[in-house]
Amino acid sequence: MSAPAGAAGPVVRLAGHPDDDRTLLGGKAWGIQRMRSLGVPVPPAFAVTTDVCARYKAEGAKLPQDVADLLGDAMAYLESETGRTFGGGQAPLLVSVRSGAAISMPGMMDTILNLGESDEVQAALAAQTGDAAFAADTRRRFAEQFQDVVGSEAPEDPWEQLVAAIGAVFRSWDSRRAIAYRRERGLSDDAGTAVTVQAMVFGNLDDRSGTGVLFTRDPSTGAPEALGEWLPRGQGEDVVSGSHDPLALSALAEQQPDVYRELMDIATRIEQDGRDAQDLEFTVEAGRLWLLQSRSAKRTPQAAVRIAVALAREGLISESEALDRVSPEQAAAALRPTIDPRARSGATVLATGKPACPGVASGTIVTDTPEAEERADDEDIVLARPTTDPEDVPAMFAVNAILTELGGATSHAAVVSREIGVPCIVGCGEGTLMGLTGRTVTVDSEAGEVLEGALAIQAGVDSAGSDYGQLTEWARAAAGTAHPESGAGELADL
Secondary structure (H helix, E strand, O other), rough: OOOOOOOOOOEEEEOOOOOOOOHHHHHHHHHHHHHHHHHOOOEEEEEEEEHHHHHHOOOOOOOOOOOHHHHHHHHHHHHHHHHOEEEOOEEEOOOEEEEEEEOOOOOOOOOEEEOOOOOHHHHHHHHHHHHHHHHHHHHHHHHHHHHHOOOOOOOOOOHHHHHHHHHHHHOOOOHHHHHHHHHHHOOOOOOOHHHHEEOOOOOOOOOOOOOEEEEEEEEOOOOOOOOEEEEOOHHHHHHOOOOOOOOOOOOHHOOOOOHHHHHHHHHHHHHHHOOOOEEEEEEEOEEEEEEEEEEEEEOOHOOOOOOOHHHHHHOOOHHHHHHOOOHHHHHHHHHEEOOOOHHOOOOOEEEEEEEEEEEEEEEEOOOOOOOOHHHOOOOOOEEEEEOHHHHHHHOOOOOOOOEEEEOOOOOHHHHHHHOOOOOOOOOOOOOOOOHHOEEEEEEOOOOEEEEEOEEEEEEEEOOOOHHHHHHHHHHHHOOOOOOOOOOOOHHHHH
């Protein structure tokens, strides 16, 4: 039998035990445990633990038989929780298969949604919902994603699909993009990823359905207001991939005010429980809200300073914890440079978009990802793409700035650039950037402007204002008593 929540084992039901070992469950599954313990509406799920990832590789990229034997019991748990049947029946159960390392690596590994499809299941979904177009759309999404992630056509047998998908997620731990991410962030290659299998809820079901992402505080500026995006009749990959332009979260408030109020109440509860700004993924299915994921939000250096100080002032964390939340590198980066006003005056604006990660940088626009990565060793390069995906990550680390034609503040480009501190503007408009190849530009990502030429840049000022001053004051007070390995002394010297 699969291990119930709270018990050790290679397959664990996620029934609301937040004390389970995060290093085994991975961050995604651990977040599900935490939300379910708070009574938040979360689709039922189980996790294949991180230690299975190493066993999978050791056994020649094959799922260990003892783990495969536990999948039936784990799926039976999802069936009992949902009243649906995996692989057929009048009410079919479809699942998502998602990665989840212990330390968040957003967008670096693979996901497959709508798994469990077959001719029989598609027909049953059409009959159950009375909507053949929905059933066909869901089948199409699955087939395309399975082909892209696994590298082969999906078999008709859902159990074969499940084993293949779990293996593909494990293999994505060693993908070029994931390795490059860990190298840049100083993370170990040995930890491995867990796999979370979760019952699907459908944002593409009808006009009262959709998907979205919510940050409980602005991850670019650190402002206390929630920031989010909403895509009616969409699924999660549509938003985070940047392939669609979502609406502001205010659209959900207008369309479904009760759902919006419930979401904001849940967001507050999760932030207070986690004692940090949160990044939440949610789906609305036929007017019913479901939370899919919660994790500490990736943020810019400026936001890191502001959020740490605000949380301490609100009593959620101590001053000492606030200092631990901001690295010396983040504190230094918070004092960012700006374009010299004299140079900006009269400068030609070539494109505008949504600020994703603030900063100023100049360089030559390159639209080919491998070329941008290669040239960035010797030149100042700005990577411009219709939208970014995980394969672009090595180049994103190497270039001076990132621009996309599509996507919003919660897209792949925005989330990755925010964490690595590379200036980024998203959603400049379809067709606006590809014709700028070879042009020298200055990117002012706080203003959301791409300006012609390499403009003069002046030294930064204390843009974090009193929050930065408060943090350094706490650091100086703590420096005399700080542990030798603490960052308080470094912060105090900035």
